[in-house]
Amino acid sequence: MGVSGSGKTTVARGLAERLGWVFLEGDAFHPAANVEKMARGIPLDDDDRRPWxxxxxxxxxxxxxxxxxxxxVVACSALKQAYRDRLSCGDNEMVWVYLKGEFEPLQQRLQGRSDHFMSPTLLASQFADLEEPQEAIVLDSGRSPQTLITTILKSLSNHSSM
Structure with a gap:
């Protein structure tokens, strides 16, 4: 989980490949109206996010x-605790990984990205909505994807549900 540009998709896909697990890209589940709003630089609100x-x-x-x-393994923003609660459905075995980043480096990363529908202008609204998780593996999104995946694997091996 994390804001746009934090590397969620790259890390989640790589983690799923390493583990042989199922990978889901959260952005693929947005209704077309949400994608259009984000592409136009209009932030989503809670009502927009419900169907997603x-x-x-x-x-x-x-x-x-x-x-x-x-x-x-799911790559999704899950910016608010209520969203994480809903997605976990009370599953105590679910492990959240928060790819935490600073605004400026993420803004630069987003501006260099041409293959995504989300407007880089929405990063500030994502930081405004972000409720940092109390229980998560928290990692610096500025680290390389391979380093992040290795760190997550080590953390998961210490987790009782593995």
């Missing part, structure tokens, strides 16, 4: 049903 959270929550549940012997 519902779709993503259903996809997580479906992946866990379809692949009961595998874990599921």
């Amino acid at each position: 959270l519902s779709r993503l929550q259903a996809a997580i549940a479906q992946a866990r049903t379809d692949y009961p012997d595998l874990g599921v």
Whole structure:
């Protein structure tokens, strides 16, 4: 989890590949209206995010049903505690990884990105909405994806559910 540009997709995809787990890209579950708003630089509000959270929550549940012997790695912003609570559905085994970054480096990263629908102008609104998690593996998003993946793997091996 984390704001746009923190490396969520790259790290989550790499982690899922290393573990042989299911990977879900949270952005793929946004309704078209949300994608259009973000592309135009209009921040989403809680009402906009409800259908996205519902779709993503259903996809997580479906992946866990379809692949009961595998874990599921999800790349998504999950900016607010209420969103994380909804996505976890009370599952005490869910582990949150927060890729924490500073505004300026993330803004530069976003400005150099051409393959994503989200306008870089929305980063400030994401930081405004961000409720940092109380229980998560917190990592510096400025580190290399491989370093982040290795650190997450070490943390997961110490987690009781592994």
